[in-house]
Amino acid sequence: MAGYRRFSVMLGSPGAGKDTQLELLEAHTSAQILYIGQTIRRAAETNTKIVQYLESGGLVPQEIITQLYQLKLQEYESTDWLISDGFPRSLEQAEWLNSILAQSFTKISDVVLLEVSKQQAIQRLQTRARHDDTNTIVAHRFETFYEQTGPVIDYYESVGLLKRVSGEGSVEQVHGRLCEALGVNQ
Numbered sequence: 001m002a003g004y005r006r007f008s009v010m011l012g013s014p015g016a017g018k019d020t021q022l023e024l025l026e027a028h029t030s031a032q033i034l035y036i037g038q039t040i041r042r043a044a045e046t047n048t049k050i051v052q053y054l055e056s057g058g059l060v061p062q063e064i065i066t067q068l069y070q071l072k073l074q075e076y077e078s079t080d081w082l083i084s085d086g087f088p089r090s091l092e093q094a095e096w097l098n099s100i101l102a103q104s105f106t107k108i109s110d111v112v113l114l115e116v117s118k119q120q121a122i123q124r125l126q127t128r129a130r131h132d133d134t135n136t137i138v139a140h141r142f143e144t145f146y147e148q149t150g151p152v153i154d155y156y157e158s159v160g161l162l163k164r165v166s167g168e169g170s171v172e173q174v175h176g177r178l179c180e181a182l183g184v185n186q
């Protein structure tokens with residue numbers, strides 16, 4: 001696997017606005033985004049085993065997710081700056097990512113946590129119409145975020161990689177903060 005000049009990770013609760021912000025970032029900078037959520041939803045169209053996890057709001061098991069992620073990484077091999085959206089979401093995934101990146105002498109450059117209140121996040125989720133945005137699934141996705149991704153956030157904070165960015169306010173305001181945190185021009 002070829003190395004990346006810059007490898008970033010984007011974390012945030014469901015409804016934090018990650019996708020919107022990453023699309024903007026991709027349009028305005030040299031960053032390319034690896035959207036693992038989209039990959040999983042596409043894989044679920046032909047793999048019924050995956051559907052049950054999506055429909056529960058829990059994490060897809062390690063063997064499946066790492067296989068999908070690794071295939072995706074190969075697609076982005078010649079990318080200068082890659083941002084990983086929604087991966088890693090558990091400590092097990094974070095460890096796996098470190099080891100896979102180490103094979104190409106790549107280290108994570110920065111991890112951004114897009115923060116919004118739960119109330120705001122739920123409001124945002126209500127305005128879109130994704131299949132897994134029902135109340136029960138959303139509730140479990142939040143639980144999964146706090147329980148499994150919480151320790152990932154603590155870990156990246158402890159190694160000094162975490163940048164907290166407020167996701168409250170308008171899309172443009174958040175974009176401005178994100179650019180500042182990542183050190184890129186708007």
Ligand code: AMP
Nearest residue numbers: 037053054057058059060065086087089
């Ligand atoms: P997202 O589009 O990022 O909200 O993800 C939608 C769903 O995909 C989640 O509720 C999980 O079931 C699954 N998923 C996304 N990212 C991961 C991950 N890193 N590990 C396991 N499952 C994931």
